[in-house]
Amino acid sequence: xxxxxxxxxxxxxxxKPLTWxxxxxxxxxxxxxxxxxxxxxxxxxxVICLYAIGIMGQNILIGYTGQISFGQAGFLAIGAYSFAHxxxxxxxxxxxxxxxxxxxxxxxxxxxxxxxRLKGPYLAIATLGFGVAVYQIFANWELxxxxxxxxxxxxxxxxFGLSREVYVYYIYLGLLVVSTVVTYNLISSYVGRAFxxxxxSDIAAEVMGVNLTRYKLLAFAISSFYTxxxxxxxxxxxxxxxxxxFNIAESLTLFVAVIVGGLASVEGSILGAVxxxxxxxxxxxxRWLVPVLYGLTILVILVFQPLGLAGLWIKTRLYxxxxxxx
Amino acid sequence: MGGFLxxxxxxxxxxxxxxxxxxxxxxxxxxxxxxxxxxxxxxxSLFNCITGIYxxxxxxxxxxxxxxxxxxxxxxxxxxxxxxxxxxxxxxxMSVLDNLMVGRHLHFKKNLLHAMLRLRGEEVxxxxxxxxxxxxxxLEPYRKSRVADCPFGVxxxxxxxxxxxxxxxxxxxxxxxxxxxxxEKEEVSYWIHEVRGRFGITILLVEHDLRVxxxxxxxxxxLDHGVKIAEGTPAEVQRHPEVIRAxxxx
Numbered sequence: 003x004x005x006x007x008x009x010x011x012x013x014x015x016x017x018k019p020l021t022w023x024x025x026x027x028x029x030x031x032x033x034x035x036x037x038x039x040x041x042x043x044x045x046x047x048x049v050i051c052l053y054a055i056g057i058m059g060q061n062i063l064i065g066y067t068g069q070i071s072f073g074q075a076g077f078l079a080i081g082a083y084s085f086a087h088x089x090x091x092x093x094x095x096x097x098x099x100x101x102x103x104x105x106x107x108x109x110x111x112x113x114x115x116x117x118x119r120l121k122g123p124y125l126a127i128a129t130l131g132f133g134v135a136v137y138q139i140f141a142n143w144e145l146x147x148x149x150x151x152x153x154x155x156x157x158x159x160x161x162f163g164l165s166r167e168v169y170v171y172y173i174y175l176g177l178l179v180v181s182t183v184v185t186y187n188l189i190s191s192y193v194g195r196a197f198x199x200x201x202x203s204d205i206a207a208e209v210m211g212v213n214l215t216r217y218k219l220l221a222f223a224i225s226s227f228y229t230x231x232x233x234x235x236x237x238x239x240x241x242x243x244x245x246x247x248f249n250i251a252e253s254l255t256l257f258v259a260v261i262v263g264g265l266a267s268v269e270g271s272i273l274g275a276v277x278x279x280x281x282x283x284x285x286x287x288x289r290w291l292v293p294v295l296y297g298l299t300i301l302v303i304l305v306f307q308p309l310g311l312a313g314l315w316i317k318t319r320l321y322x323x324x325x326x327x328x
Numbered sequence: 329m330g331g332f333l334x335x336x337x338x339x340x341x342x343x344x345x346x347x348x349x350x351x352x353x354x355x356x357x358x359x360x361x362x363x364x365x366x367x368x369x370x371x372x373s374l375f376n377c378i379t380g381i382y383x384x385x386x387x388x389x390x391x392x393x394x395x396x397x398x399x400x401x402x403x404x405x406x407x408x409x410x411x412x413x414x415x416x417x418x419x420x421x422m423s424v425l426d427n428l429m430v431g432r433h434l435h436f437k438k439n440l441l442h443a444m445l446r447l448r449g450e451e452v453x454x455x456x457x458x459x460x461x462x463x464x465x466x467l468e469p470y471r472k473s474r475v476a477d478c479p480f481g482v483x484x485x486x487x488x489x490x491x492x493x494x495x496x497x498x499x500x501x502x503x504x505x506x507x508x509x510x511x512e513k514e515e516v517s518y519w520i521h522e523v524r525g526r527f528g529i530t531i532l533l534v535e536h537d538l539r540v541x542x543x544x545x546x547x548x549x550x551l552d553h554g555v556k557i558a559e560g561t562p563a564e565v566q567r568h569p570e571v572i573r574a575x576x577x578x
Contacts, residue, residue, distance in 0.1 A: 013451055187446040198422055199430045202422065205381060209405060210402075210431050211402045213400070
């Protein structure tokens with residue numbers, strides 16, 4: 003029997019012992035990764051972690067709040083360059099990372115203002131404009147972007163006797179775990195409900211007492227904070243920044259990850275990150291195929307599995323819950 | 329004057345079409361007022377003006393002595409006015425419970441840090457209130473169902489419940505029984521009656537079903553082409569020659 007005995011119990015992060023067990027096993031497997039994977043896979047895993055954070059943020063905006071943004075590369079660039087400059091000035095890693103998130107979050111609030119007036123495709127165009135503008139600014143303002151030779155980012159010094167790859171992997175994994183838990187908590191709170199209410203019916207949300215201005219801007223701020231952190235981690239990972247990294251293609255990659263992973267799904271965001279990192283890895287011999295594959299996957303996903311990889315996961319889980327009765 | 333809700337000389341037009349032309353309506357506290365009229369007579373426009381969705385071109389709306397003009401919909405709800413929609417505007421992808429919890433939104437003590445750290449004291453407090461409403465409307469079997477999967481009659485009840493969750497003093501019901509079966513109509517009318525008795529809420533009602541409207545309302549106002557054509561007891565209004573002309577033609 004599965005009985006919920008109090009409201010508080012109903013609100014727990016994971017209720018069943020089996021869920022805790024599976025989560026623990028997954029975490030243990032991830033922690034042990036340096037033991038059984040070679041360093042190239044470790045690096046890939048680190049990149050997946052940092053992408054998953056950004057994609058989670060974008061999913062809050064697109065999936066939960068229903069505000070389409072094509073300008074994520076802009077926030078990514080703001081986060082990355084803020085981080086790089088602060089790091090060069092000698093600011094510690096976590097502090098610089100937080101500042102990168104805040105800088106991008108602030109930009110997010112500014113970009114959020116058009117969302118108070120624009121919906122759907124119109125907002126998508128407006129944010130696309132923002133992405134292009136940020137890219138052009140960084141490409142042409144040498145003081146910000148370090149000019150032709152790019153901007154070097156001081157390397158992270160490994161500690162606890164770990165190799166750099168392992169150290170970076172653990173830090174990125176830790177940050178991903180924290181973001182995942184915080185995101186789950188946030189979307190199951192009054193904030194997440196307000197976001198989803200705005201997505202499902204903005205007029206009804208407003209009539210129920212949700213301040214549209216405040217919550218739309220909050221969604222933009224939180225989402226771009228995540229993206230800013232993603233940018234900072236990306237800068238740290240690359241070790242060298244060029245504006246080229248943050249063109250429209252990068253925005254599209256993040257968008258693809260959200261759709262493929264699954265709209266309005268936290269675990270889907272992580273699966274989406276796995277997808278956009280592993281596909282280019284497997285097709286590294288024929289790079290031109292990657293955008294083609296992205297396009298095809300989006301088509302297939304939208305037609306056959308609108309909830310993305312997360313939807314596939316939900317169906318699998320349901321199958322086992324109902325087994326053997328169907 | 330000490331009216332509860334007072335709408336005076338309200339005008340609203342969309343281009344050349346006058347949706348409302350100088351409409352005045354007063355409601356006393358505790359009363360149930362029905363607004364009737366043919367399609368396009370301005371009933372829903374009146375609701376949209378009161379709840380801040382439309383900005384009227386002229387006129388005044390005061391609620392408990394305070395003007396509601398220029399307030400955003402959430403600010404109007406904050407002051408104790410809730411509404412339902414004619415063509416249901418529920419949050420279709422949320423559970424029934426979450427829909428009601430959105431109704432509690434403005435009563436939440438909001439703290440972003442608590443939300444992120446899963447400190448759920450407030451959540452439990454409001455869950456209790458929502459459960460009261462669920463019990464009141466017999467929604468228990470649907471508590472965790474996605475609203476989109478619920479039958480239409482249940483969705484109508486959820487809308488009523490969601491409006492009740494905001495703890496309104498004035499409830500605007502936009503065609504609460506339209507599209508329901510005879511049995512469901514009986515049920516919803518009973519609940520509206522109960523809402524008035526149990527929560528002491530003043531109700532402004534738009535309804536096409538004159539039988540239901542005259543049973544629920546103590547007073548009735550008829551609109552046609554954005555103009556008030558009759559006001560009085562339900563029996564008076566339904567016999568009013570202007571009303572008969574508006575519904576049946578010359």
